Amino acid sequence: MEHGLSPVMVFAAVGAIGVGSQWLAWRLRLPAIVLMLAAGVLIGPGLGLIDPARDIGTLLQPMIAVAVAIILFEGGLTLNLRHLRDAREGVRRLVWLGAPLGWVFSTLALRWGAGLSWESATVFGGIMIVTGPTVIAPLLRQARLARRPAQLLQWEAILNDPVGALAAVLAFEVVLVRYSSTTVGEGIFDLVLGVVVAAALGAGAGYGIARAFRRGAVPEFMKVPVLFALLLGVFALADAVLHESGLLAVTVMGLVIANSDLPSYTEIRRFKEYATVLLVSGVFVLLAASLDLSLIFALDWRAPFFVALAVLVARPATVFLSFLGSRVPWRERVLLALTAPRGVVLVAVAGLFGERLVEIGVADGAQIAPLAFALVAATVLLHGFALRPLARLLGLSGGAVPGVVLVGGSSFAKALAEALHKAEVPVLLTDPNYSRLLRARVEGVPVFMGDILSEAAEENLELIHYDTLIAATDNDAYNTLVATDLGPEFGRETVFQVAREKRESARHQLPATLGGRPFGGDATLADLTQAMADGWKVRVTRLTEEYDLAAWRDDRPNARLLAVIGRDRTIRFVNDGEDLSPGSDTRLVALVPPDEVRAAREARAAGEEAALTRDGGVVKAGT
CATH class of the missing domain: 1.20.1530.20 (Na+/H+ antiporter like fold)
Incomplete structure (x- = not known):
């Protein structure tokens, strides 16, 4: 190009290409700096679209x-x-x-x-x-x-x-x-x-x-x-x-x-x-x-x-x-x-x-x-x-499987942490009260006693191993504070909090800039804790080609679906009504009512007994 672009056009193009390279690198999981280098060489000496010395002049170095x-x-x-x-x-x-x-x-x-x-x-x-x-x-x-x-x-x-x-x-x-x-x-x-x-x-x-x-x-x-x-x-x-x-x-x-x-x-x-x-x-x-x-x-x-x-x-x-x-x-x-x-x-x-x-x-x-x-x-x-x-x-990086931080040591949080731990999803349970963490610790779940927002947490916790956070304490204001403060670090799309008690009241509604995404639908922590007291259980079920999502819903019509674990053990938390298309060999994490827990246990026992009488292998239909 003989005359080149105007400085304004150069600034616009460089901004779009630079930020676009970072976004593309995030989507493709490639090093952003490599794409920026390649993009700069391409538009500069490669295609000759931009020549900073020609288009910007003496202002370039300052x-x-x-x-x-x-x-x-x-x-x-x-x-x-x-x-x-x-x-x-x-x-x-x-x-x-x-x-x-x-x-x-x-x-x-x-x-x-x-x-x-x-x-x-x-x-x-x-x-x-x-x-x-x-x-x-x-x-x-x-x-x-x-x-x-x-x-x-x-x-x-x-x-x-x-x-x-x-x-x-x-x-x-x-x-x-x-x-x-x-x-x-x-x-x-x-x-x-x-x-x-x-x-x-x-x-x-x-x-x-x-x-x-x-x-x-x-x-x-x-x-x-x-x-x-x-x-x-x-x-x-x-x-x-x-x-x-x-x-x-x-x-x-x-x-x-x-x-x-x-x-x-x-x-x-x-x-x-x-x-x-x-x-x-x-x-x-x-x-x-x-x-x-x-x-x-x-x-x-x-x-x-x-x-x-x-x-x-x-x-x-x-x-x-x-x-x-x-x-x-x-x-x-x-x-x-x-x-x-x-x-x-x-x-x-x-x-x-x-x-x-x-x-x-x-x-x-x-x-x-x-x-x-x-x-x-x-x-x-x-x-x-x-x-x-x-x-x-060298063992100095976050694991290949990003984990989950659960803030709050309620009975529901402990059950969810134990279920994820057994499913080999990295999980960390935190609470200032050590007695609330004892059971989870006995089950081998990593725990942290203290405030997740404290300097001790910042110094002692390797949060790079986790990319999802769920604020599930019995204090709605604290849940909102945690989700808001840690949102930029985790990414707001992966920060959740349980529903607030008075969210329907106009006096207590919060702007979208505060808090995290809803977790578990409209159930408050009190609802989830009561469900645990009534015999509900957190269960992880594997889907197969024979036992798909529709079959799972037929078996558990009242279960509350919480998350989907992919084949690579990455986890995605969901709410009722979200469009789901899990394939075979994925697992569903759900809160299951006592009658469906009992039915699943009986079906599994019957399947195991029937398998003993067969010459072939056991037919898996979920757990």
């Missing part, structure tokens, strides 16, 4: 810089020190030992693998400390890692991002001293001044905004706009003092706010998370669309050799040396050693310093940008497809 700053700030907002706990030692080692070791090993890989000069290798090696929060976030969401390795990867990615950028600045200052009239003293002074100013700006802004929010100096509806404006100001001021120090400033600012115990912190963080999803999508598609394929094709055999050294030698050596003598289990060390995706920050910063090196006379600085994209593409593809299988192999 836009990417601001987007990366917002992404890092949102990452800093997730770094609450109280939640670190058992991962604290690992994070400390990955930052204080891992960063310098990674710099050294990456520099050697670039020098001996890619054949770069020491000047270019040292600058690019500093940038390679960055492990990419823009890539880690979607990867963790897809891989469902256990809490501690997920925390280690997330903290390393966010904290080492500004560290890597500053390492590149330091190396560049050293190179600048050699290739220009700049003295060593001037270079060191500029670097120290930039770091001090950035850290002070970030900490001061974070403390100031937290204090203003806590004292009510900013109205609720203005908090996010004020936060955004301050974020941009801090980033711009720090970057004006020392280039790339703005990343450090916004990370420190987010870290301070995250540890300030603000009442509105959760709402602010969730809004930032939504903004980050859009920014990650857009920036990654833009960078992929900006790729010059001729530079990639110009790379020789040294490029894949360098990538192999970076992934299989430099990263494992960094992790294993950093964790010598630590208490981090070997499985987590292996996972960390083989996981180091690179993303937006690496490409953006590498391209910038590559151009600067060429300007001062380091010719092979031009190779930094294509090598950076080759490393990003390789690690994105590798970790996008391999992280989840590797985590499962």
